Amino acid sequence: MANFAQQIVSGLASGAIYGLLGLAIVLINRATGVINFAQGEMATLSAFLCWTLIDHGWSFWPAFGATLLLSFAGGAAVQAVLIRPLQSGPLLGVVILTIGLLIAINGLDTWIWGGAPRQFHGPFSTAPIRVGGVAFSKQDIGTIVVAIVSVALVGLLFTRTRLGLGLRATAVNAAESRLVGIRVATMLAVGWGLAAALGAVAGVMAAPSLFLEPNMMQTVLLYSFAAAVLGGMSSPVGAVVGGLAIGVLLNVTGTYVHWIGGELRLATALVVILLVLLLRPQGLFGRAAVSRV
Amino acid sequence: MRAKIIGVALAFVVLALLPFVLSEFRTVQLATVGAYFIAILGLDVLTGHSGQISLGHGAFMAVGGYTTAILMANHGVQDLWTIPIAAVVAGAIGLLAGIPALRLTGFYLALATFGIAVALPTVLKKFDKFTGGSTGITLFGKPTQTGHGVGVWGMTNNTWLYALTWTIGAVLFLVAWWLLGSRFGRSLRAVRDSELAAAASGVNRSKYKVLAFGISAAYAGVAGALYAINIAYVSPDTFPVQLSLFLLVGAVVGFFGSIWGAALGALLILFLPDIVGVIPHVDTKQAGPTTFFYGMVLVALMLLLPLVLRGARLLSRR
Numbered sequence: 001m002a003n004f005a006q007q008i009v010s011g012l013a014s015g016a017i018y019g020l021l022g023l024a025i026v027l028i029n030r031a032t033g034v035i036n037f038a039q040g041e042m043a044t045l046s047a048f049l050c051w052t053l054i055d056h057g058w059s060f061w062p063a064f065g066a067t068l069l070l071s072f073a074g075g076a077a078v079q080a081v082l083i084r085p086l087q088s089g090p091l092l093g094v095v096i097l098t099i100g101l102l103i104a105i106n107g108l109d110t111w112i113w114g115g116a117p118r119q120f121h122g123p124f125s126t127a128p129i130r131v132g133g134v135a136f137s138k139q140d141i142g143t144i145v146v147a148i149v150s151v152a153l154v155g156l157l158f159t160r161t162r163l164g165l166g167l168r169a170t171a172v173n174a175a176e177s178r179l180v181g182i183r184v185a186t187m188l189a190v191g192w193g194l195a196a197a198l199g200a201v202a203g204v205m206a207a208p209s210l211f212l213e214p215n216m217m218q219t220v221l222l223y224s225f226a227a228a229v230l231g232g233m234s235s236p237v238g239a240v241v242g243g244l245a246i247g248v249l250l251n252v253t254g255t256y257v258h259w260i261g262g263e264l265r266l267a268t269a270l271v272v273i274l275l276v277l278l279l280r281p282q283g284l285f286g287r288a289a290v291s292r293v
Numbered sequence: 294m295r296a297k298i299i300g301v302a303l304a305f306v307v308l309a310l311l312p313f314v315l316s317e318f319r320t321v322q323l324a325t326v327g328a329y330f331i332a333i334l335g336l337d338v339l340t341g342h343s344g345q346i347s348l349g350h351g352a353f354m355a356v357g358g359y360t361t362a363i364l365m366a367n368h369g370v371q372d373l374w375t376i377p378i379a380a381v382v383a384g385a386i387g388l389l390a391g392i393p394a395l396r397l398t399g400f401y402l403a404l405a406t407f408g409i410a411v412a413l414p415t416v417l418k419k420f421d422k423f424t425g426g427s428t429g430i431t432l433f434g435k436p437t438q439t440g441h442g443v444g445v446w447g448m449t450n451n452t453w454l455y456a457l458t459w460t461i462g463a464v465l466f467l468v469a470w471w472l473l474g475s476r477f478g479r480s481l482r483a484v485r486d487s488e489l490a491a492a493a494s495g496v497n498r499s500k501y502k503v504l505a506f507g508i509s510a511a512y513a514g515v516a517g518a519l520y521a522i523n524i525a526y527v528s529p530d531t532f533p534v535q536l537s538l539f540l541l542v543g544a545v546v547g548f549f550g551s552i553w554g555a556a557l558g559a560l561l562i563l564f565l566p567d568i569v570g571v572i573p574h575v576d577t578k579q580a581g582p583t584t585f586f587y588g589m590v591l592v593a594l595m596l597l598l599p600l601v602l603r604g605a606r607l608l609s610r611r
Contacts, residue, residue, distance in 0.1 A: 034400075035400045035403070035404060037348075037403075037407065082592060082596065085596060085599070086595060086596070086599070089599055092346060092399065093595050093598075093599075094595075095346070095399075095400060095403055096541070096545060096591060096595055097591070097592055097595040097596070099348070099538060099541065099591065100542075100588045100589070100590075100591030100592035100594075100595060101588060101592060102538070102588065103535075103538055103542070103584060103585075103587050103588030103591065104584075104585050104586075104587075104588025104589050104591075104592060105588070106584055106588070107580070107581050107582065107583065107584025107585030107586070107587065107588055108581070108585050109581070110579065110580055110581030110584060110585075111579070111581030111582050111584075111585055112581070114579075114581075115579075115580065115581075214581075218411065218534070219411065221411075222407075222408055222411045222412070225404055225407075225408065226408075229404070263415055263418060263419045264415065264416070264419055265415075266411060266412040266415045266416075267412045267415060267416050267419075269408070269412070270405075270408040270409065270411075270412040273404065273405060273408050274393065274405060274408075277396070277397055277401055277404075277405060278393055278396055278397075281396075281401075
């Protein structure tokens with residue numbers, strides 16, 4: 001039973017990371033109707049930036065803050081420079097472009113930092129905390145707390161600020177938002193920036209347990225897709241809940257279903273994606289798509 | 294039309310003469326290009342003409358490659374006979390995959406096929422009794438299983454691999470050309486451009502989309518089989534997710550899913566490292582820079598293509 005509780009908590013910790021990246025994917029999908037395949041690689045790049053700052057003698061939290069700002073700027077720049085020219089064209093063009101970015105950033109990471117996995121010392125120790133005979137790792141608890149704070153901040157930004165109102169309006173209807181004076185182009189860039197910053201949180205939180213290397217987020221990206229799809233692809237709450245659910249599901253099936261074990265985690269996530277897309281495309285929290293013909 | 298026929302005939306002559314002027318090393322490299330060429334032809338049928346994007350075509354190549362490897366290593370089948378079997382097995386799996394794909398539009402199909410490409414190596418490792426796990430399978434047990442053309446007209450093993458791959462590649466190109474020019478190809482493009490209009494004109498959209506998936510997968514299966522025969526070894530790392538993504542790059546580079554550019558895309562996949570190596574201060578001995586430029590080629594193409602098309606339209610208006 002104690003082991004089971006541990007598995008749940010460590011599942012929630014990895015699930016929090018999937019949820020953060022899933023949320024980033026959903027934010028972009030809601031605002032621009034695009035799935036950003038480069039989201040995972042952007043997060044890896046952020047984690048490498050953070051590592052480099054720490055390597056230059058920064059302590060963790062300032063480095064983390066600087067990484068978030070840099071990632072925000074980078075995400076906004078990607079939207080403004082690369083995505084905007086294609087926004088009016090066929091959506092497939094944007095998807096292929098984000099796949100190009102995925103490949104390019106992966107290559108850039110390998111180019112600059114090399115392919116060998118490196119240790120990333122996170123802010124939380126891996127020492128256990130004992131609660132009623134159950135040992136939880138501080139790193140797991142810390143990751144969950146950071147994720148909750150990030151999601152809460154993004155939620156507040158969207159619901160309580162003028163900027164958030166503009167972002168939501170742009171996501172619902174860009175053309176009419178422009179008519180009422182919202183700077184749609186800025187909003188879209190801010191949306192990509194926010195998504196990149198959320199991804200940076202996910203990347204930095206994932207790095208201590210996954211080891212930092214260029215392909216670090218490739219598997220996480222698939223889990224995050226599963227999270228986003230399970231949550232309905234357009235629901236921010238759904239992405240977070242979906243992420244936690246996927247994290248726990250993978251941990252529990254990996255530990256207790258012997259046949260799945262550690263090896264078939266990716267396949268399990270893929271099965272979740274396929275089942276949801278085929279049986280309930282609107283996911284748990286999304287609205288069913290109705291198209292007028 | 295006549296220009297195209299002359300062009301194809303010329304290309305075939307060049308292909309036949311190349312081994313006489315190139316080194317053995319280049320010849321065997323071009324044999325690999327041939328395998329990519331066939332896979333890209335398949336992707337052209339699927340993505341270019343039926344509008345269904347696949348980020349997981351490396352997985353169908355893996356099905357073909359493993360079919361060949363298992364038949365040769367464990368059942369002593371001759372390499373030539375495994376190629377049609379690989380096509381049938383991959384094609385059947387493609388048809389099956391095409392049915393759920395009907396329900397996935399645009400992005401979601403991209404997402405699901407991407408998932409397949411990412412998950413495939415782990416699945417191959419899991420079922421190690423069948424696939425040899427991470428060690429993979431070495432193809433050639435007996436010398437009689439392979440190299441049928443070696444010695445004929447003075448062919449070495451490398452020229453034989455080249456001849457085998459490109460003969461099949463040329464035939465499959467002609468088949469694709471004929472298919473896409475026929476009623477089948479027109480129906481595919483009609484469904485791609487407007488499912489509603491196609492259905493209203495009596496085109497069975499499901500049938501054509503699923504068939505496109507099956508044919509495309511069969512092409513990838515042949516490509517995988519030839520790829521395996523060329524390198525005489527398969528393992529889960531032979532078919533990484535990068536392979537699937539590079540195939541898409543190849544298809545896009547080859548004039549956006551037109552079979553006429555497939556060879557260009559295939560050449561780029563193999564020779565981009567050499568091209569990148571020409572840039573000063575770039576070390577292509579490690580994978581990073583090359584991968585970076587693969588990605589940038591795709592990004593640049595997507596950004597420039599609309600401009601090029603617009604420019605062409607402006608010029609033609611004069």
